[in-house]
Amino acid sequence: MKIEAIRAWIDERLSISTLTAMAQKKEVPVHxxxxxxxxxxxxxxLFVVQVVTGILLLLYYxxxxxxxxxxxxxxxxxxxxxxxxRSIHSWSANLLIGTLFIHMFSVxxxxxxxxxxxxxWVTGALLLFIFLGFGFSGYLLPWNxxxxxxxxxxxxxxxxxxxxxxxxxxxxxxxxxVTGATLTRFYGFHVAVLPxxxxxxxxxxxxxxxxxxxxxxxxLAGKSVKKMKFVPNFLLRDLIGWILAxxxxxxLAALFPWELGEKADAFASAPAGIKPEWYFLFMFExxxxxxxxxxxxxxxxxxxxxxxLGGMAWVLVPFFDKATTGRRRSxxxxxxxxxxxxxxxxxxxxxxxx
Amino acid sequence: MDRQQNQAExxxxxxxxxxxxxxxxxxxxxxxxxxxxxxxLFSPAPAQKKSSCIECHVKLEDTRLSAPAKxxxxxxxxxxxxxxxxxxxxxxNADTKESAxxxxxxxxxKPKTADIPAYCGxxxxxxxxxxxxxxxxxxxxxREYYTSVHGKLLKTGExxxxxxxxxxxxxGIRAISDPLSSVxxxxxxxxxxxxHGSADYMRGFGIPxxxxxxxxxxxxxxxxxxxxxxxxxxxxxxxxNHGASPPGIASVAxxxxxxHGRQAELFQVSPHKAAFDxxxxxxxxxxxxxxxxxxxxxxxxxxxxxxVCITCHTAGDKGxxxxxxxxxxxxxxxxxxxxxxxxxxxxxxxxxxxSRPKFEMKEATDALTHARxxxxxxxxxxxxxVVAPGLAASAKGYQAGVGALAERSFRRKGLAVSLVFIxxxxxxxxxxxxxxxxxxxx
Numbered sequence: 089m090k091i092e093a094i095r096a097w098i099d100e101r102l103s104i105s106t107l108t109a110m111a112q113k114k115e116v117p118v119h120x121x122x123x124x125x126x127x128x129x130x131x132x133x134l135f136v137v138q139v140v141t142g143i144l145l146l147l148y149y150x151x152x153x154x155x156x157x158x159x160x161x162x163x164x165x166x167x168x169x170x171x172x173x174r175s176i177h178s179w180s181a182n183l184l185i186g187t188l189f190i191h192m193f194s195v196x197x198x199x200x201x202x203x204x205x206x207x208x209w210v211t212g213a214l215l216l217f218i219f220l221g222f223g224f225s226g227y228l229l230p231w232n233x234x235x236x237x238x239x240x241x242x243x244x245x246x247x248x249x250x251x252x253x254x255x256x257x258x259x260x261x262x263x264x265x266v267t268g269a270t271l272t273r274f275y276g277f278h279v280a281v282l283p284x285x286x287x288x289x290x291x292x293x294x295x296x297x298x299x300x301x302x303x304x305x306x307x308l309a310g311k312s313v314k315k316m317k318f319v320p321n322f323l324l325r326d327l328i329g330w331i332l333a334x335x336x337x338x339x340l341a342a343l344f345p346w347e348l349g350e351k352a353d354a355f356a357s358a359p360a361g362i363k364p365e366w367y368f369l370f371m372f373e374x375x376x377x378x379x380x381x382x383x384x385x386x387x388x389x390x391x392x393x394x395x396x397l398g399g400m401a402w403v404l405v406p407f408f409d410k411a412t413t414g415r416r417r418s419x420x421x422x423x424x425x426x427x428x429x430x431x432x433x434x435x436x437x438x439x440x441x442x
Numbered sequence: 443m444d445r446q447q448n449q450a451e452x453x454x455x456x457x458x459x460x461x462x463x464x465x466x467x468x469x470x471x472x473x474x475x476x477x478x479x480x481x482x483l484f485s486p487a488p489a490q491k492k493s494s495c496i497e498c499h500v501k502l503e504d505t506r507l508s509a510p511a512k513x514x515x516x517x518x519x520x521x522x523x524x525x526x527x528x529x530x531x532x533x534x535n536a537d538t539k540e541s542a543x544x545x546x547x548x549x550x551x552k553p554k555t556a557d558i559p560a561y562c563g564x565x566x567x568x569x570x571x572x573x574x575x576x577x578x579x580x581x582x583x584x585r586e587y588y589t590s591v592h593g594k595l596l597k598t599g600e601x602x603x604x605x606x607x608x609x610x611x612x613x614g615i616r617a618i619s620d621p622l623s624s625v626x627x628x629x630x631x632x633x634x635x636x637x638h639g640s641a642d643y644m645r646g647f648g649i650p651x652x653x654x655x656x657x658x659x660x661x662x663x664x665x666x667x668x669x670x671x672x673x674x675x676x677x678x679x680x681x682x683n684h685g686a687s688p689p690g691i692a693s694v695a696x697x698x699x700x701x702h703g704r705q706a707e708l709f710q711v712s713p714h715k716a717a718f719d720x721x722x723x724x725x726x727x728x729x730x731x732x733x734x735x736x737x738x739x740x741x742x743x744x745x746x747x748x749x750v751c752i753t754c755h756t757a758g759d760k761g762x763x764x765x766x767x768x769x770x771x772x773x774x775x776x777x778x779x780x781x782x783x784x785x786x787x788x789x790x791x792x793x794x795x796x797s798r799p800k801f802e803m804k805e806a807t808d809a810l811t812h813a814r815x816x817x818x819x820x821x822x823x824x825x826x827x828v829v830a831p832g833l834a835a836s837a838k839g840y841q842a843g844v845g846a847l848a849e850r851s852f853r854r855k856g857l858a859v860s861l862v863f864i865x866x867x868x869x870x871x872x873x874x875x876x877x878x879x880x881x882x883x884x
Binding site for chain 2: 161164165171172316320321324325327328331332334335338339342343344345347348350
């Protein structure tokens with residue numbers, strides 16, 4: 089009786105029953121491509137893992153050139169289970185980018201961005217760039233040698249952009265060189281700026297997914313498709329994935345603890361074979377292979393401009409792909425997507441092999 | 443005559459006035475002036491002052507006579523504006539051999555061997571003169587030379603001794619900082635060996651001629667030739683350069699001590715000092731030899747076959763026991779360091795973070811280095827003073843390694859338990875899903 093009274097009190101103020109009723113009504117289409125629906129939820133789960141482990145790391149992390157490395161060293165050697173939290177944070181970040189790519193390309197190939205889900209796609213694509221930003225800024229935070237030089241190379245690339253390049257470089261670095269100022273700046277991006285933007289974008293993205301429901305591929309549009317309830321069927325299936333993800337993260341952290349490396353030293357020479365994180369590798373290898381000059385213009389500038397324009401075009405894909413509507417799908421966009429995926433995978437593998 | 447000169451001058455002035463104020467004056471200034479500036483700017487540098495010595499000698503067929511003129515091109519003295527006559531006297535402006543080599547014009551010719559130090563010293567011992575070229579250059583080389591074995595022998599009339607030109611070469615003299623100079627650090631030993639490495643040449647002086655062959659196998663030669671460490675010692679660093687002499691038995695430790703200061707200091711207060719002096723042993727070289735100084739190793743101390751201690755000490759004597767004890771302590775520390783390093787490396791390969799204990803192991807390796815130096819005191823107590831903290835530091839490193847491996851083991855066990863729980867949970871949820879989906883839909 090007492091519990092019922094509390095529930096009624098809360099419901100009167102927050103309309104929980106309305107939300108519960110909505111959730112009860114929500115259904116997920118069941119077809120041979122349904123497996124791809126789970127990657128959005130998996131990405132969201134890994135993001136939650138990032139938030140929780142990130143907050144725990146903040147309890148001990150000290151963001152300055154003098155203390156960052158030592159504080160991470162302290163976390164992984166002295167703090168009880170600090171090694172686990174730090175390793176899970178690093179591994180989960182990488183898995184998150186992986187599931188994010190899978191989610192994005194599955195949405196692309198299933199043409200789930202078609203009307204009326206354009207904004208859902210745009211917010212999702214923007215979230216990809218935000219998460220790449222999380223990866224880039226977080227990589228520097230342990231202030232180790234590899235991260236230091238990778239950041240140097242990464243910000244150098246930003247500096248090549250015509251017009252705004254120099255400003256971008258100085259803005260990112262907090263000066264002309266990668267220093268303690270860069271570290272505190274990246275820390276600010278990583279724990280304040282990017283999470284704030286993510287909250288907004290993720291909120292809109294999740295709201296729109298609820299509003300429009302799950303999209304079915306064009307081939308099944310208009311056909312009678314079997315459905316399952318979101319609560320509890322789909323959610324419980326999601327839960328199985330999340331539980332298994334915890335197992336995978338625990339295994340990776342225990343068997344392959346994320347290395348700390350050597351403390352960054354601005355006066356040391358760059359380590360041989362320096363590479364960025366795997367998700368930037370395809371761009372890095374492209375920049376290395378591009379000719380120094382293409383018709384009197386710096387090849388690097390052209391490549392960076394091409395990536396920037398490609399990124400913008402990717403965000404706006406739903407507005408370019410007018411051919412995909414209802415049951416019709418644009419073959420040109422499917423082929424373009426396949427070329428992009430093949431190129432990214434090939435260049436990433438090439439980067440690892442070389 | 444004066445009237446003719448005045449007339450010519452007036453005529454020249456009148457012509458100049460016509461040019462400067464005439465109708466073409468503007469064109470002259472517009473064309474001629476820039477032309478003149480261009481000519482001044484791009485005209486070749488003024489020719490060096492005439493030297494009939496070089497002009498003639500360079501053409502001579504006898505290479506003995508033409509070589510000096512050719513070599514002089516790269517000589518440091520030429521670079522400083524000096525020429526043949528600055529050393530040899532004579533008149534470089536004269537066009538005939540007789541006039542150029544006129545003793546009345548101060549011609550000295552080729553100096554005799556005995557005169558060479560004074561010949562060079564004429565300038566190099568003159569502080570006022572040398573300041574013009576290099577204010578930091580020493581001016582006591584000649585004086586120091588006469589304190590050397592070379593100088594002393596030269597004074598006795600011995601002609602087969604080294605003088606300035608024997609080492610620095612002649613006519614092609616280069617700065618000592620020039621890698622092509624015969625006295626550049628990495629060339630010194632070879633330069634000395636030209637005489638000292640020849641058994642024929644050294645016959646009669648009563649000294650061996652195998653120094654260079656031995657030196658080439660030494661730790662010092664390895665440093666200078668292989669590691670390109672120009673601060674490593676070569677002949678002149680131990681024997682002196684201009685005052686080259688073999689160090690006396692009593693001063694060997696001082697000579698070696700210029701670099702190996704701590705070892706020399708310890709030796710001076712060790713019981714070996716008095717014993718070596720009494721037996722006329724050459725301090726450091728008794729154990730390390732002189733020219734063939736091999737890289738020292740732990741096998742040099744102790745009572746083993748390769749130990750240098752047993753050359754004097756016999757089983758049971760005080761020194762024999764001390765040598766065995768010191769070696770034992772060093773071996774103990776080294777063994778402990780190896781054991782700790784091995785376990786830390788194993789932990790690191792297993793992905794454990796052990797950079798701090800690895801860094802702290804430096805305390806133990808430093809202690810080992812220090813102990814190896816302290817054996818020069820011949821005191822087991824002194825060696826013990828550093829070995830003990832070294833062993834403690836090493837033990838700490840070992841414990842850190844053991845701890846890291848235990849932690850790894852704990853993590854794996856924890857993972858196994860967690861995975862069982864996680865899988866169990868996943869199966870439960872899966873069964874729940876199956877249960878829900880098996881219910882008939884309403």
